[in-house]
Amino acid sequence: MAPQYKLTYFDVTGVAEACRYLFNYGGIEFEDVRIKSENWPQLKDKTPFGVLPILEHNGKVVGQSLAINRYLAKKVKLAGNNDWENLEIDAMVDTISDLRPKLLPIVKEQDESKKKAAIETVKKDTFDVYLPRLEAAVQKNNGYLVLGRLTWADFYFATISPAYDLTIREDVLAKYPNLKALREKVNALPAIKKWLEVRPKSTF
Amino acid sequence: MAPQYKLTYFDVTGVAEACRYLFNYGGIEFEDVRIKSENWPQLKDKTPFGVLPILEHNGKVVGQSLAINRYLAKKVKLAGNNDWENLEIDAMVDTISDLRPKLLPIVKEQDESKKKAAIETVKKDTFDVYLPRLEAAVQKNNGYLVLGRLTWADFYFATISPAYDLTIREDVLAKYPNLKALREKVNALPAIKKWLEVRPKSTF
Numbered sequence: 322m323a324p325q326y327k328l329t330y331f332d333v334t335g336v337a338e339a340c341r342y343l344f345n346y347g348g349i350e351f352e353d354v355r356i357k358s359e360n361w362p363q364l365k366d367k368t369p370f371g372v373l374p375i376l377e378h379n380g381k382v383v384g385q386s387l388a389i390n391r392y393l394a395k396k397v398k399l400a401g402n403n404d405w406e407n408l409e410i411d412a413m414v415d416t417i418s419d420l421r422p423k424l425l426p427i428v429k430e431q432d433e434s435k436k437k438a439a440i441e442t443v444k445k446d447t448f449d450v451y452l453p454r455l456e457a458a459v460q461k462n463n464g465y466l467v468l469g470r471l472t473w474a475d476f477y478f479a480t481i482s483p484a485y486d487l488t489i490r491e492d493v494l495a496k497y498p499n500l501k502a503l504r505e506k507v508n509a510l511p512a513i514k515k516w517l518e519v520r521p522k523s524t525f
Numbered sequence: 526m527a528p529q530y531k532l533t534y535f536d537v538t539g540v541a542e543a544c545r546y547l548f549n550y551g552g553i554e555f556e557d558v559r560i561k562s563e564n565w566p567q568l569k570d571k572t573p574f575g576v577l578p579i580l581e582h583n584g585k586v587v588g589q590s591l592a593i594n595r596y597l598a599k600k601v602k603l604a605g606n607n608d609w610e611n612l613e614i615d616a617m618v619d620t621i622s623d624l625r626p627k628l629l630p631i632v633k634e635q636d637e638s639k640k641k642a643a644i645e646t647v648k649k650d651t652f653d654v655y656l657p658r659l660e661a662a663v664q665k666n667n668g669y670l671v672l673g674r675l676t677w678a679d680f681y682f683a684t685i686s687p688a689y690d691l692t693i694r695e696d697v698l699a700k701y702p703n704l705k706a707l708r709e710k711v712n713a714l715p716a717i718k719k720w721l722e723v724r725p726k727s728t729f
Contacts, residue, residue, distance in 0.1 A: 370620050370658055381609075388615035395608050404599050405585075411592035416574050422626055454574055 324350040328389075330374035331356055333523050336386040337374040338480035340393060342507075343473060345516040347397030355521065387414060387477075394473035401468065409467045413458070413474040416451070417481060423447045424488045440489055448489070452497050459499040464506065471507075479507035528554040532593075534578035535560055537727050540590040541578040542684035544597060546711075547677060549720040551601030559725065591618060591681075598677035605672065613671045617662070617678040620655070621685060627651045628692045644693055652693070656701050663703040668710065675711075683711035 326344065330337035332355035344351040356364060356373065365371050369384050376382070376389045383389065391411070394400040401407035427443055430436040455466065455478075463469040466478060482504060485493040494501040508517060530548065534541035536559035548555040560568060560577065569575050573588050580586070580593045587593070595615070598604040605611035631647055634640040659670065659682075667673040670682060686708060689697040698705040712721060 370623075371654060372623075376612075378609075383612055383616040385616040385619040388612050388619055391615060392608055392612040404596055405582075408580075408587055408592050408596040411595060412587040412589040415589040415592055419574075419576075450575060 324352045325378060326350070327352040327354060327377040328374055329354040329356060329377070331358070331361070332521065334480060334483070336481070339390050339473070339477045340374065340376070340386060341520070342476045342480055342513055342516065343390060343393035343397055343399065345512045346399070346476070346510065347393070348512065349393070349396065353521075355523075387418065390414075390473055390477060394476075399471060399473040399476065401472070406468055410472050410474050413467045414477050417455070417474070417478055420447060420451055421481070424485070427488050444489060448485070448493060452493070452500065456497040456499050459503050464499065464503060466503070475503060475507050479504045528556045529582060530554070531556040531558060531581040532578055533558040533560060533581070535562070535565070536725065538684060538687070540685070543594050543677070543681045544578065544580070544590060545724070546680045546684055546717055546720065547594060547597035547601055547603065549716045550603070550680070550714065551597070552716065553597070553600065557725075559727075591622065594618075594677055594681060598680075603675060603677040603680065605676070610672055614676050614678050617671045618681050621659070621678070621682055624651060624655055625685070628689070631692050648693060652689070652697060656697070656704065660701040660703050663707050668703065668707060670707070679707060679711050683708045 326349065328337060328340055328344070328351050341351075341353065343349075368375055369382060372384060374386050374389065375384045376392075391400070394410075401410050423443060423446075427436060427439045430439050458466055465471055466474045478500070482494065482500070494504070507513060530553065532541060532544055532548070532555050545555075545557065547553075572579055573586060576588060578590050578593065579588045580596075595604070598614075605614050627647060627650075631640060631643045634643050662670055669675055670678045682704070686698065686704070698708070711717060
């Protein structure tokens with residue numbers, strides 16, 4: 322039988338990697354479609370809002386990686402057990418998600434010395450604000466970001482945070498042993514470890 | 526009895542107004558705390574991640590407006606009836622949310638002629654892409670954004686979209702009668718109509 326889920330994204334980890342982790346963690350078969358940049362212009366107008374990832378299931382198609390993650394997390398029992406627990410997870414995920422656009426000034430800057438200055442600004446104004454608080458959260462939550470147990474917020478952090486290093490050009494989590502240990506713990510889960518061995522090699 | 530929920534935000538509608546709509550719609554009492562800009566620096570470091578809104582309930586505090594909306598929507602029966610329906614709502618909300626940061630180049634630009642150019646760019650690259658698709662969604666969904674019925678996605682759109690006009694300096698929905706009717710329909714709900722009459726006068 323063909324997989325019931327088809328996930329379409331670019332050939333990178335990016336914001337879709339947490340979806341792929343969730344599929345693998347739950348043993349849910351999925352079609353892992355990866356669009357090459359040169360083929361994107363033709364496909365773009367056929368997607369609901371001109372962005373990826375999209376998930377296809379039962380003849381329906383939806384976008385938005387965090388929405389898809391939340392849906393999959395319920396299927397694989399990495400969501401909250403009640404509305405308040407889900408609120409705590411969602412708030413953590415959106416907090417981590419808020420960090421991403423703050424890296425854009427670095428990515429967009431072409432001039433090397435201005436790029437270096439942008440990196441310093443992001444380190445000071447963003448990472449020095451967010452990471453100590455996330456580190457404290459993991460310390461308080463039994464080695465996880467929220468609820469004292471593994472949730473999809475941990476998958477999101479584990480898959481998104483490697484891009485920080487690439488952007489900032491250093492091991493961003495070096496000063497944050499709890500966050501680093503969390504990422505390693507997620508990546509050591511048997512189903513995830515196996516996925517990391519077989520997944521296509523790609524950049525972030 | 527004191528309200529069980531305390532919502533803290535600035536004295537504007539902004540991203541917290543959908544939360545206020547949901548409280549009112551469901552007849553849930555809440556403390557509507559509005560921080561004046563001059564008092565924000567003292568409070569900032571006492572919030573979980575230095576941002577507002579925050580929701581306090583049962584001695585706990587969480588941030589992130591969309592997470593709070595989703596939680597409240599479940600309480601007041603404006604969420605989906607199953608996981609897939611919630612995915613459809615979440616994807617719509619995140620799509621509308623994606624639009625907001627695209628307005629920032631306009632807001633940040635001080636030079637009037639450059640600001641006008643930025644407005645034209647956003648109209649062409651963002652509104653002309655998103656709004657026809659949202660309009661088609663409402664047309665297809667019985668006058669609502671998703672699921673053919675009122676959901677918290679409609680509240681989110683109704684509360685966020687007035688800021689578009691302010692930023693773009695025109696009636697952005699003029700060309701989109703279904704979206705305009707949706708906003709008016711939400712604002713005409715008895716509990717919302719009453720809220721609009723009594724809420725503090727504030728800018729977006």
